[in-house]
Amino acid sequence: MIERADDRTPDSGHPVTEETSPLTARDAARLLGVNERTVRRAIARGELRATKHAGVFRIERHDLSRYRPRKEPVPHRPKGRRQQLRLLPTAPALAPFNVPEPRSSLIGREHETRSIRDMVLSAETPLVTLIGPGGVGKTRLALEIAGQARDAFIDGIWFVDLSPIRDPELVPGAIAGVLGIREAAGVPVTDRLRGYLERRRTLILLDNFEQVVSAGPDIATLLSFCPGLTMLVTSRVPLHLADEHRFPVPPLAVPDTTHVPSFAKVQLSAAVQLFCRKAHAVRPDFELTEANAQAVSEVCVRLDGLPLAIELAAARVNILAPEALLARLEHRLSILTGGSRDVPARLRSMRDAIGWSYDLLDETEQRLFRRLAVFAGGFTEEAASIVAGQERSGSMLDRLASLVEKGLFFTRDTPGDEPRFAMLETIREFGVEQLAGSKEAHDTRATHAAWCLDLALNASPYWFTSEQKRLSDQLEREHDNLRAAFEWLANADDRQAVVRLAGSIWPFWFVRCHWAEGTAWLQWALAWSDGDRTIERSNESACSAGRAACG
Numbered sequence: 001m002i003e004r005a006d007d008r009t010p011d012s013g014h015p016v017t018e019e020t021s022p023l024t025a026r027d028a029a030r031l032l033g034v035n036e037r038t039v040r041r042a043i044a045r046g047e048l049r050a051t052k053h054a055g056v057f058r059i060e061r062h063d064l065s066r067y068r069p070r071k072e073p074v075p076h077r078p079k080g081r082r083q084q085l086r087l088l089p090t091a092p093a094l095a096p097f098n099v100p101e102p103r104s105s106l107i108g109r110e111h112e113t114r115s116i117r118d119m120v121l122s123a124e125t126p127l128v129t130l131i132g133p134g135g136v137g138k139t140r141l142a143l144e145i146a147g148q149a150r151d152a153f154i155d156g157i158w159f160v161d162l163s164p165i166r167d168p169e170l171v172p173g174a175i176a177g178v179l180g181i182r183e184a185a186g187v188p189v190t191d192r193l194r195g196y197l198e199r200r201r202t203l204i205l206l207d208n209f210e211q212v213v214s215a216g217p218d219i220a221t222l223l224s225f226c227p228g229l230t231m232l233v234t235s236r237v238p239l240h241l242a243d244e245h246r247f248p249v250p251p252l253a254v255p256d257t258t259h260v261p262s263f264a265k266v267q268l269s270a271a272v273q274l275f276c277r278k279a280h281a282v283r284p285d286f287e288l289t290e291a292n293a294q295a296v297s298e299v300c301v302r303l304d305g306l307p308l309a310i311e312l313a314a315a316r317v318n319i320l321a322p323e324a325l326l327a328r329l330e331h332r333l334s335i336l337t338g339g340s341r342d343v344p345a346r347l348r349s350m351r352d353a354i355g356w357s358y359d360l361l362d363e364t365e366q367r368l369f370r371r372l373a374v375f376a377g378g379f380t381e382e383a384a385s386i387v388a389g390q391e392r393s394g395s396m397l398d399r400l401a402s403l404v405e406k407g408l409f410f411t412r413d414t415p416g417d418e419p420r421f422a423m424l425e426t427i428r429e430f431g432v433e434q435l436a437g438s439k440e441a442h443d444t445r446a447t448h449a450a451w452c453l454d455l456a457l458n459a460s461p462y463w464f465t466s467e468q469k470r471l472s473d474q475l476e477r478e479h480d481n482l483r484a485a486f487e488w489l490a491n492a493d494d495r496q497a498v499v500r501l502a503g504s505i506w507p508f509w510f511v512r513c514h515w516a517e518g519t520a521w522l523q524w525a526l527a528w529s530d531g532d533r534t535i536e537r538s539n540e541s542a543c544s545a546g547r548a549a550c551g
């Protein structure tokens with residue numbers, strides 16, 4: 001009973017690499033996102049190889065993949081018309097679009113949005129990387145561009161969150177998983193992806209690429225075979241690929257505080273606007289006034305215009321007026337900046353801002369925050385209670401809501417399910433560091449792994465029954481947590497637990513076609529259990545069965 005409901009692999013049943021039929025000029029134009037005339041002109045100029053049969057151009061796909069159109073002058077359109085065009089209902093509204101809805105409207109960034117959108121829409125820049133430190137607003141910009149570019153990518157726009165992935169080899173599988181392309185025995189997942197994307201005009205957003213940069217060449221290869229594909233990547237570091245077009249994301253504009261800025265100028269600053277919006281959310285009567293404008297401006301300047309840092313500071317306006325906030329913030333910044341001059345200033349500001357928010361939590365909340373950082377892919381209230389709910393004071397939901405209000409967590413609505421909580425990556429990293437430096441690290445990680453093992457064991461009796469869909473959906477939502485548990489158990493050399501987990505979870509890998517990843521873990525588990533007398537034979541046999549199924 002393999003689930004293939006949302007499988008987008010071509011229906012032929014053949015490996016997708018077998019598609020070899022030549023393209024017409026119109027097909028080629030569609031793939032490249034250019035006018036058909038541009039393609040015909042390129043053929044006439046000898047820039048693109050083509051043959052003609054019965055008056056129709058035939059273009060081989062490998063020729064098309066080598067060709068990059070010249071930059072054609074962009075026809076000038078009056079601004080108003082452009083905006084109107086975006087409002088018109090268009091067919092691509094039906095195209096796949098899994099990009100998360102931004103939680104609030106974009107502030108400022110007019111210039112950045114225009115430049116990045118132009119790059120993403122141009123066939124000359126198929127790989128655009130938004131680079132900048134954590135919390136500067138890379139993901140927020142990428143979401144904005146995706147929303148604005150919907151009409152141009154007629155075959156869809158996909159968002160792939162790479163933040164929980166640590167192994168670069170898993171990147172193609174992660175992309176394929178999001179696109180609904182299943183693995184097939186004997187066909188590398190990169191070939192399946194290529195087969196699907198080769199003839200399509202698609203935009204893929206790869207979010208948080210910094211931890212898997214060595215997967216860059218896979219991305220380059222995919223782009224070289226798929227002329228209609230554009231990748232928009234967010235990363236804290238460059239990918240160092242030949243065709244990469246880097247866009248360093250600057251912080252938000254801050255007021256010039258070297259002399260007292262006019263109230264009107266302060267109001268115009270994007271950083272101040274962001275501060276006020278967040279402050280208003282936690283304290284509805286908060287207003288920017290002539291009296292507090294200087295303090296608010298100083299806060300934004302001290303935080304280098306970094307949106308995440310500003311949001312965190314503003315979230316405390318319900319207990320600290322801007323002047324008090326500035327004083328407390330300056331105090332912490334001066335303590336911290338002294339010792340760490342080698343850390344780039346913006347990185348330091350960000351860490352200080354998170355550290356500052358953390359310092360303001362009471363001890364119970366601090367403990368909860370760092371324990372919950374073990375969750376790699378978000379968590380439900382119930383999971384939080386099991387893994388980090390040792391405290392007895394107050395309900396878990398109230399405590400989670402309080403951390404959401406303070407800007408440290410956010411909620412993700414999953415239709416039909418209970419809400420999930422998650423942390424932005426920069427904040428989670430800070431939490432993981434705090435946990436590592438505490439005495440609770442080992443116990444918390446072990447409890448998290450035990451919770452994952454329970455999920456797997458509880459599902460065991462129901463595989464290949466009518467419950468399978470519900471269970472595999474649940475495990476899919478917890479997939480990043482399962483990966484984190486595996487990694488921790490493997491690093492802790494807990495062989496019994498690895499073999500037990502692999503032996504009970506393999507039907508999930510099998511029915512969801514995560515075959516390559518499953519096989520890798522199962523082989524590891526089997527290599528470990530070989531000759532180890534402490535391993536239960538039934539678990540070892542389950543791993544063997546799993547390897548036979550997935551391998």
Ligand SMILES: Nc1ncnc2c1ncn2[C@@H]1O[C@H](COP(=O)(O)OP(=O)(O)OP(=O)(O)O)[C@@H](O)[C@H]1O
Nearest residue numbers: 106107133134135136137138139140307308425426
């Ligand atoms: N221009 C903006 N308008 C409104 N909110 C913004 C803007 N830029 C960033 N934010 C908010 O600031 C926070 C941090 O932004 P974001 O998550 O995009 O940072 P990032 O650069 O992707 O960080 P990381 O490297 O950790 O992934 C988010 O809550 C985001 O919604």
Ligand SMILES: [Mg+2]
Nearest residue numbers: 138139208234
């Ligand atoms: Mg991001």
